[in-house]
Amino acid sequence: MNTQTLALRIDAPMQSWGVRSRFIKRDTASEPTKSGVVGLLASARGTDRNDDAAIEELARLEMGVRIDREGLLERDFHTAQEVPNTMGTGHRTVISDRYYLADALFLVVLRGSAALLHELEEVVQRPHWPLFFGRKAFVPAAPLVEPASERERWGTGLSSRSLEDVLEHHPWLERDPERREEMLRLEQDQRRLRTVIDVRPDHEHAERRHDLPLSFTEGARRYGSRAVRVGQVPLTDDMIGGRTARTEGGATCI
Known part of the structure; x- marks a missing residue:
């Protein structure tokens, strides 16, 4: 299979990459999750949340993240009124803690089929549905792929280089x-810049992350585990x- 890599800028004043979000506590990882990136690409592509085959195709992409600017963990004290109770017989006020990253900047690199990555490069520039980073209010501050006039300077977009090589040598995204x-x-x-890269489960430095999307179907979302290696690049x-x-x-x- 002919493979390529696709480098994306993930840049916004606020981002949220939930992993264990439940009920009144909504957490965030310190870098983009596999499920979050797959959801972002699916939105750009116009993929229906019930299309498990299309979600699986995106989830099979190898992913690496370089943290070009570590974000600050912030908490939003959120109050929602008139929330129906589980019995449907009344309403209540729900108070929740919602965490997010402020001022973070990431380089996300995907590796897979050249044909699929060519399509994804096109759709993130002209998305079918609006793009956001974890919550609808957290919209990109810059294009995920730079305009052609800026490609040489910032390097985002398609490449024939390996995923590891892109993470190690891609221009720093800080403006x-x-x-x-x-x-x-x-x-x-x-x-040093921290990196998180997909690896085989038997890799000696593998860590488990439970953020591999299996289905985004409403009311029946399912996730699996993947193995990653956390490292650094100069x-x-x-x-x-x-x-x-x-x-x-x-x-x-x-």
Whole structure:
């Protein structure tokens, strides 16, 4: 099978990637989950939530995440009134804690069939349904795939490189000049980006994540487990400066 990789920018002021959300406590993982990314792609593609075969096709994609900016964990104290009770005989007020990530930035890399990834690159630029990161109010702050004029600078989109190679060498997605300059002033051994990559279950450093979607059918959602390896990649001067930047006097010129 002809395979490729697809690099996506996941960038928003607020994001929520729930794993164990139940009832009055809605959690978030510290990086995009497999179920969250599959749901995002399914929305872009216009896939019906009852189409288990289409969900399975997306879930089979190999996924790697690089955390280009760790988010801050925040809590929203949420009150909902006039919520029907389980017996349907009255209403109540429900108070819940809803957690989300603020100011986070991620590089998500997918590997799979070239034909499928070509389609996904197209639909995330012209989605069938609106895209959001975990909650409908958490919309993207930037395109998931850069416009053609920005591709060379930021590198998102399709590639024939391996998933690991993209995670290790893709330009840093941070756009803030002050943050970029601050990072350039650090010693090389202080610049590390966390990564979470799909691996085989028998990998020596495998960790289990229960976020593999099997079905999004309303009232019958099902999830399985996947194996991931958590690691780090060095953030080099070239990655910080990008392909068209240079460093002069400690500042980054773009």
